[in-house]
Amino acid sequence: MSREVRRVPADWKHPERYPGRYEPMFEGNPTLDEDIEQWHKDNELWKAGKHPAQHDPKCPSAARCENFEDWDGGPPDPDRYMPFWPLEQRTHYQMYETTSEGTPISPVMANPDELAHWLADNKASAFGREGASYEEWLQMIMGPGWAPSMARIGGELMSGVAYMSKDK
Secondary structure, X not given: OOEEEEEEOOOOOOOEEEOOEEOOOEOOOOHHHHHHHHHHHHHHHXXXXXXXXXXXOOOHHHHOOOOHHHHHOOOOOHHHEOOOOOHHHOOEEEEEEOOOOOEEOOOOEXXXXXXXXXXXXXXXXXXXXXXXXXXXXXXXXXXXXXXOOEEEEOOEEXXXXXXXXXXX
């Protein structure tokens, strides 16, 4: 994915590494719980010698790793995931780029209409330097809530936000 709407509390302030540089964060629970569970399953497969990477000739470095942590790194770090708020606290909207784990490309907004207007008016990136119209942003926000980085249709390259708003 490349653009994703995340529901956040009205007072959410995305953490910064240093001023103006956001800390990338994956979407929160249930993703965190699922990622931790998957890491532990993969670790057990590794210990049993049954992890697919251990037997894949395209992954020769896997055979040199004594344990799963050497191959994949440690279990997921909860600090790299957004907090899990109860549904009633997630009253606002914020647009994220998810080419990395996820950093905001908009301020927190009270509703989809405000967010779509802000994104269009500020020429927020839908893909690279390409923005999107208010209508395209709003359809993506109200529709699936995410868009791929880009799409190529009949030789035409377009942002995923524009693609998601087209009749298919």
